[in-house]
Amino acid sequence: MNEKTHQVTIIGTIDSRWGWLYKIGGVSALIAGMLLLIGAISLIASVLQPNAINGWLSLFPSNWLIVIFKIHAEFSGVQSDLHGLDLLDIVILLLVGTICLSLSAASRKASRIWCLVALALSMIGIILFIATQIAGRSTVMLAVLIISLVMLRKETFSRVTIYAGILASVFLFVGDLSVGIHSNVITILFGVGYVLLITWFFWIAKFLFWLGRVS
Numbered sequence: 001m002n003e004k005t006h007q008v009t010i011i012g013t014i015d016s017r018w019g020w021l022y023k024i025g026g027v028s029a030l031i032a033g034m035l036l037l038i039g040a041i042s043l044i045a046s047v048l049q050p051n052a053i054n055g056w057l058s059l060f061p062s063n064w065l066i067v068i069f070k071i072h073a074e075f076s077g078v079q080s081d082l083h084g085l086d087l088l089d090i091v092i093l094l095l096v097g098t099i100c101l102s103l104s105a106a107s108r109k110a111s112r113i114w115c116l117v118a119l120a121l122s123m124i125g126i127i128l129f130i131a132t133q134i135a136g137r138s139t140v141m142l143a144v145l146i147i148s149l150v151m152l153r154k155e156t157f158s159r160v161t162i163y164a165g166i167l168a169s170v171f172l173f174v175g176d177l178s179v180g181i182h183s184n185v186i187t188i189l190f191g192v193g194y195v196l197l198i199t200w201f202f203w204i205a206k207f208l209f210w211l212g213r214v215s
Contacts, residue, residue, distance in 0.1 A: 025102020
């Protein structure tokens with residue numbers, strides 16, 4: 001099947017009623033990727049030029065994944081306590097939930113169930129995080145893993161996007177569970193997982209924008 005034929009096949013399975021939802025999902029994925037990217041830029045800037053973080057980058061607090069990376073990398077002044085309610089983390093959870101909802105609208109019934117499970121995980125994660133101020137954020141990785149595994153059943157997505165999501169969620173989840181264990185291997189894999197997650201968000205944004213355009 002050539003690329004043109006493949007695109008026609010995909011378009012034939014799209015429910016045009018959800019074009020607006022695909023676009024919202026695309027915006028959500030783009031914003032999520034940008035927020036993680038800004039976190040990475042802030043981290044790099046703080047290492048290369050410590051005073052740079054006092055500029056405009058100081059307006060963006062570190063998300064919990066950046067904090068976990070700092071803990072693994074044994075940054076000075078960073079404690080292994082992730083306790084505390086963070087609005088940025090809640091926003092990321094909401095964005096992931098919106099992405100899951102958008103992808104469920106683009107999936108067949110069997111896949112839609114698992115996308116909705118990923119959505120439920122994101123919503124449960126928000127409730128847990130607000131209630132405990134520490135637990136629940138790891139549901140982002142579980143949601144991305146479920147969505148990526150669902151993608152394996154469909155020819156709609158590129159294998160690069162799928163495996164980026166799977167590896168990102170696994171590396172980040174392992175790093176989340178192993179906070180307090182100092183290992184260079186875990187630190188490197190966590191950093192790779194973070195970059196892969198940013199890439200995954202941007203690829204998903206591109207796909208959902210395309211769905212919104214052709215629906």
